[in-house]
Amino acid sequence: MKFVLRKESNTPFYQQICVQIIQRIQSGMLMDEEQLPSLRTMAEDLNVSILTVRKAYKWLETKGYVFVQPGKGVYIRGKRQASSKIANPYDWQHSLAVNVQRSQYLINRQRRYYDFSQAVVYPRLLPNQFLADEMQNIVQKNRMILATYGPVQGDEELRLEITKYLKEYQGLHADPTKLVITSGAQQGIDLIAQTLLKPGDTVLVESPCYGAAIDVFTNKGINIIPIELDKQGVRSDLIDEVCQKKKPVLLYVNSSFHNPTGTLMSEKRRRELVELAEMYKFFIVEDDSFGEIYFDQITLPPPIKSFDRNGHVIYLKGFSKTIAPGIRVAAMLAEGPVFDWIYAVKSFMDIGSPLLVQKAILPILRTKRMKNHVEKLRTALQIRRDTAVEILSSLDDVVQFQVPQGGFNLWLTLTDSIDSITLLQKANEADINFLPGSACFVNEPKKKHIRISYSLLSDHDLKIGLEKLCKVIRDVQFE
Incomplete structure (x- = not known):
């Protein structure tokens, strides 16, 4: 079983060991009564002292994750199983270093009522029947749409309609030539990570944060620094402190009705983030998937992107949440050389998002519907x-x-x-x-x-x- 310590992290080594063991327990990668490596083996593999490993195992024992059999070793705590247990032919996969700790809560689970x-x-x-009818009409009129790759940048008609939509709903002026259509906001996050990040880079995220975004950055070998929230959103004062010591490549935020907390970032905080991005030269990834869903007749602050003058903000607008989860459509607005970099990466990532679904939402955006x-x-x-x-x-x-x-x-x-x-x-x-x-x-x-x-x-x-x-x-x- 492979464990990895991030030397550049501020988290103590023993805590990093504990976190990785807990993640493997929760994801099922470590089974009940499975034996952990000995103190010496773990210490040698990770190039740390035996005392560090002992401290980690002791902490896990006090929290009930493991139990110690004197003279034998440390085992995952669970119900005792018969010694005649049949070997699982897939057990070798547990030795691989994978990051599914958050995704496990979202996929491959038994559905609860x-x-x-x-x-x-x-x-x-949701307008399911309308979309189904539109798709059927599109295919009947042009069956070749199923045999055609969509443009890498996305359908031109859709990009034009989205610029109108952003102006009406967000007050955001966007150039359609600087929009890229992605298969949902999730692909947009991954596309940005593929384009801008390399192992060892530093990324700032809200804490708590949208879990799937954390997984994207973790799987890229990124040093992730969580920044606390307050009632106005992610704390700009803490970002300033971090930037004086580290050089982050980007900050990821949910500006409107943050996932998971529901926090609405204030306009003052949005302006502060842009000022920090300009000062320390990092990107802000603004993920806006919930902005239209506001209550109590409140007035939303403008998107962070609206205060951007130098291409520091990459704006992601998802439409799947409000139109249909099965139609994976989002738009990314990026300006400057980063647009060309993202375009190039998308060209080999998927060659172009599906054209049929892009055409299907055009009538919704074009009318009062x-x-x-x-x-x-x-x-x-x-x-x-x-x-x-x-x-x-x-x-x-x-x-x-x-x-x-x-x-x-x-x-x-x-x-x-x-x-x-x-x-x-x-x-x-x-x-x-x-x-x-x-x-x-x-x-x-x-x-x-x-x-x-x-x-x-x-x-x-x-x-x-x-x-x-x-x-x-x-x-x-x-x-």
């Missing part, structure tokens, strides 16, 4: 938010949260007596799922937080599911 884990809109609130759809979606999701807030407020002695002004999520902080992983296991038994907060942190998993997405269920199922979850939380509290 009351699913609060996915920031996805309830299907009946999008405006009407978004207004109805806001109303429906605000009702769901209010339902979630009302029900979860009954747990005010064990759960704390800020009421989001938009987006799809509630970020809950649990009392110290409740462990989010244990809570998830109990919730699964009650046919409930949510995202544990540990999926949203860079370093040692924090077990005091969970993310509840109120967007996926119907009004009826949302109410029942949350009431069931409240009971599970109470039961775990008194265990």
